[in-house]
Amino acid sequence: MTAGAETALAGLQRDFQDYLLGRPHEMLARVRSTAKADAATLLDVYGAAYVLRLVEVLENDFPGLRAWIGPERFDALARAYIAAHPSDHANARWFGRHLPGFVRQAAPWSGECAIRDLAALDWAVGEAFDAAESDLVTFADMAGQPPEAWPGLRFAVVPSVRRLDLKTNADAIRRAATAGEALPEIEPAPRALAVWRRGLETEILDLEPDALVAFDALAAGEPFARICERLGDFHPEEMAAVRAAGLLRAWIELDLIAVVTAEG
Amino acid sequence: MKTEHRPYLGFGLGLRTEHYEALLEERPKVDWLEAISENYMVEGGKPLHYLDRFRRDYPMVLHGVSLSIGGSDPLDAEYLDRLAALIDRVEPLWVSDHLCWTGHRGVNMHDLLPLPQTEEAIAHVVERVRRVQDRLKRQILLENVSSYVSYRHSAMPEWEFLSAIADRADCLILLDVNNIFVSAYNHEFDPRRYLDGVDPRRVRQFHLAGHQNNGSHIVDTHDHPIVDGVWQLFAQAWRRFGPVSTMIERDADIPPLAELVAELEQARAIAADAEAAAPVAP
Ligand SMILES: [Fe+2]
Numbered sequence: 232m233t234a235g236a237e238t239a240l241a242g243l244q245r246d247f248q249d250y251l252l253g254r255p256h257e258m259l260a261r262v263r264s265t266a267k268a269d270a271a272t273l274l275d276v277y278g279a280a281y282v283l284r285l286v287e288v289l290e291n292d293f294p295g296l297r298a299w300i301g302p303e304r305f306d307a308l309a310r311a312y313i314a315a316h317p318s319d320h321a322n323a324r325w326f327g328r329h330l331p332g333f334v335r336q337a338a339p340w341s342g343e344c345a346i347r348d349l350a351a352l353d354w355a356v357g358e359a360f361d362a363a364e365s366d367l368v369t370f371a372d373m374a375g376q377p378p379e380a381w382p383g384l385r386f387a388v389v390p391s392v393r394r395l396d397l398k399t400n401a402d403a404i405r406r407a408a409t410a411g412e413a414l415p416e417i418e419p420a421p422r423a424l425a426v427w428r429r430g431l432e433t434e435i436l437d438l439e440p441d442a443l444v445a446f447d448a449l450a451a452g453e454p455f456a457r458i459c460e461r462l463g464d465f466h467p468e469e470m471a472a473v474r475a476a477g478l479l480r481a482w483i484e485l486d487l488i489a490v491v492t493a494e495g
Numbered sequence: 496m497k498t499e500h501r502p503y504l505g506f507g508l509g510l511r512t513e514h515y516e517a518l519l520e521e522r523p524k525v526d527w528l529e530a531i532s533e534n535y536m537v538e539g540g541k542p543l544h545y546l547d548r549f550r551r552d553y554p555m556v557l558h559g560v561s562l563s564i565g566g567s568d569p570l571d572a573e574y575l576d577r578l579a580a581l582i583d584r585v586e587p588l589w590v591s592d593h594l595c596w597t598g599h600r601g602v603n604m605h606d607l608l609p610l611p612q613t614e615e616a617i618a619h620v621v622e623r624v625r626r627v628q629d630r631l632k633r634q635i636l637l638e639n640v641s642s643y644v645s646y647r648h649s650a651m652p653e654w655e656f657l658s659a660i661a662d663r664a665d666c667l668i669l670l671d672v673n674n675i676f677v678s679a680y681n682h683e684f685d686p687r688r689y690l691d692g693v694d695p696r697r698v699r700q701f702h703l704a705g706h707q708n709n710g711s712h713i714v715d716t717h718d719h720p721i722v723d724g725v726w727q728l729f730a731q732a733w734r735r736f737g738p739v740s741t742m743i744e745r746d747a748d749i750p751p752l753a754e755l756v757a758e759l760e761q762a763r764a765i766a767a768d769a770e771a772a773a774p775v776a777p
Pocket residue numbers: 638671674702744
């Protein structure tokens with residue numbers, strides 16, 4: 232904005248926003264006191280509500296993380312995040328989307344694997360929850376593929392899929408937290424997860440090392456023959472195609488595969 | 496007063512996730528539903544599944560919280576596109592948002608912040624309402640918000656401010672009876688003057704809700720049953736405006752659905768009494 236172009240209305244809004252964001256402001260001079268309450272008390276209704284509302288949004292979006300670090304530490308984390316990342320989206324649904332990145336970088340949170348893992352996992356589950364719908368590949372679709380087409384078949388996973396590589400058993404902690412059960416101990420247990428929505432419910436799949444390689448290759452659109460080749464690093468040659476077909480079958484069953492296309 | 500062109504839906508509720516299953520199972524006496532637009536501005540999954548399902552069974556309206564019609568930032572084109580897409584999906588009977596601002600300089604405060612009641616703000620809001628109505632190809636309803644502060648430089652009462660905007664922008668009004676009560680208490684004006692200052696031809700919907708009285712001021716918490724004073728004001732509103740589609744908003748400490756349905760019965764009874772006491776002109 233050019234100098235002097237600010238309207239009186241915009242000036243008021245800037246000042247009010249500065250107040251809400253905890254910056255220097257002149258709002259007290261702009262607001263009337265009443266017979267019952269002074270201006271500061273009335274203004275504080277907005278000041279208190281601003282932070283509390285956003286904390287509540289984060290509580291709903293990060294249930295696993297909150298259960299793990301407890302309400303007090305979560306509140307401190309939420310307030311630090313709110314100060315560092317004022318909302319840049321009109322819809323509060325997306326307010327927390329920078330939090331996984333925030334805890335990767337900001338001390339003291341960044342020092343704890345479980346915090347980083349749970350923040351990423353909670354957000355991924357939230358994204359899968361209301362991600363786009365798609366068609367699903369069925370066994371009938373696959374049965375209709377002629378044998379000579381199989382090496383060239385390419386696939387796409389459903390749009391709700393989020394792939395996560397975690398260093399801990401954060402998925403077990405989140406599962407216990409959302410079920411209201413006692414939390415398990417944190418364990419350094421590297422794992423590769425696929426989070427997605429099946430019907431209306433979100434699911435988490437723990438991928439074995441060979442399944443992980445195949446899944447990422449499939450999701451990247453590599454042809455079936457290439458997926459079999461990659462599985463050759465884990466299995467004898469004659470077993471690789473069997474394993475590939477078995478994995479594909481399981482993923483179709485789990486509503487993970489949205490598209491199959493034959494080459495040419 | 497001519498009201499025959501005003502569509503009338505009866506007595507409804509705000510659609511809340513906590514009541515999805517009970518609504519499907521209990522089939523209570525709820526005439527219509529109001530859905531918060533932002534809750535359904537997503538790609539898929541449960542929100543849209545249930546929205547579609549309830550839309551098949553109920554007349555539905557959309558109620559937004561982040562249009563920021565009084566904001567100084569440019570109108571959010573992406574938000575309006577998403578709202579337009581949701582309107583295409585839901586085909587709501589009407590669409591509303593609040594007479595307020597919700598953000599500035601690209602930062603959203605996620606609150607319904609009060610506007611100064613000035614000529615400058617009227618002109619600003621009118622121009623934006625016109626553009627929103629052009630984009631959405633329909634009239635919108637603007638709701639009066641609860642407020643806790645009043646600005647020293649405000650130049651007119653809120654009802655004049657709201658009425659001038661509705662007239663000049665040719666939009667409609669969602670009159671929140673609880674918000675009138677709350678603001679009247681906080682800013683020490685007579686709530687009946689507010690009702691008298693609003694043109695019945697502009698009013699399309701009522702909101703009712705509970706609040707929290709802290710003595711020095713009332714906070715619009717939507718976490719309690721509706722208080723007697725608001726019921727009385729509702730009866731007065733009914734006498735003045737005639738049948739207006741009415742619904743209850745509950746957003747915190749959400750009770751079982753049956754409790755809200757009972758509160759809605761109370762609204763029906765009060766409206767019936769008000770109508771019998773002072774029938775509105777045909
Ligand atoms: Fe309202």
